[in-house]
Amino acid sequence: MKFYLAGRLSIAAAMAFALASCTTTxxxxxxxxxxVSKSAxxxxxxTNTDLAFTQELTAELARRRIDPIECVNMVQxxxxxxxxxxxxxLVGTAVAVCANNNCGGGSSYxxxxxxxxxxxYDWQRDAAGNRCGNRSAYSRPGGY
Incomplete structure (x- = not known):
């Protein structure tokens, strides 16, 4: 189980890292x-802040006929x-952990x-219509 959980978390971390490194120098x-791929x-x-490099990137985008707005939408x-x-x-991991640890919300009662x-109960009425009172299961020692 721990191996399964670690595997899923490492995949999630690898994806986050891969997206963060999908740029070019x-x-x-x-x-x-x-x-350089279109995505990179x-x-x-x-994400670039260097004005001269931004101009080079803009020229390459124009050469490939890629609209900068298209870039924003694609990255989103x-x-x-x-x-x-x-x-x-993460949800799959949580479900797997819960399934193996019996946290499904069941009851021990x-x-x-x-x-x-x-x-x-004493406030109810019997078949003849009389109040149950002390004859009720709730009123007797040991209940019903």
């Missing part, structure tokens, strides 16, 4: 801009998809069985 970009190009364009969709995958992995009769 200036040196890698300048070496061969054509080899867009992520770098969105990728981030949302990654968040869904991580959430599903015996199942409820309804009282068979007319006088469970």
């Amino acid at each position: 200036q040196a890698g970009f300048r070496k061969n801009p054509e080899r 190009l867009c992520r770098t364009f969105i 969709r990728e981030n949302q998809a990654a968040a869904v995958i991580v959430a599903v992995a 015996p199942a409820y069985t309804p009282y068979r009769g007319n006088c469970q």
Whole structure:
């Protein structure tokens, strides 16, 4: 079980790390801009703060006929998809842990069985319409 939990958490962490590293460096970009994937190009364009590098990225986006708004939308969709995958992995892990640790909310008390009769409590009435009073199961020692 611990191996299963650790495996799922490591997959979630690897995905988060992979998305964070889906950018390119200036040196890698300048070496061969054509080899940079569209996703990495867009992520770098969105997160970059260097004005000169942003101009180079914009020129490459224009050369590939990619709209900067398309980049923003694509990165948002990728981030949302990654968040869904991580959430599903975490929920699956929680379900697996609960299934193995019996945390399903069951009860340790015996199942409820309804009282068979007319006088469970003293305020009720018997079959003849009289108050149960001290004849009720609740009023007797040991209950019913």
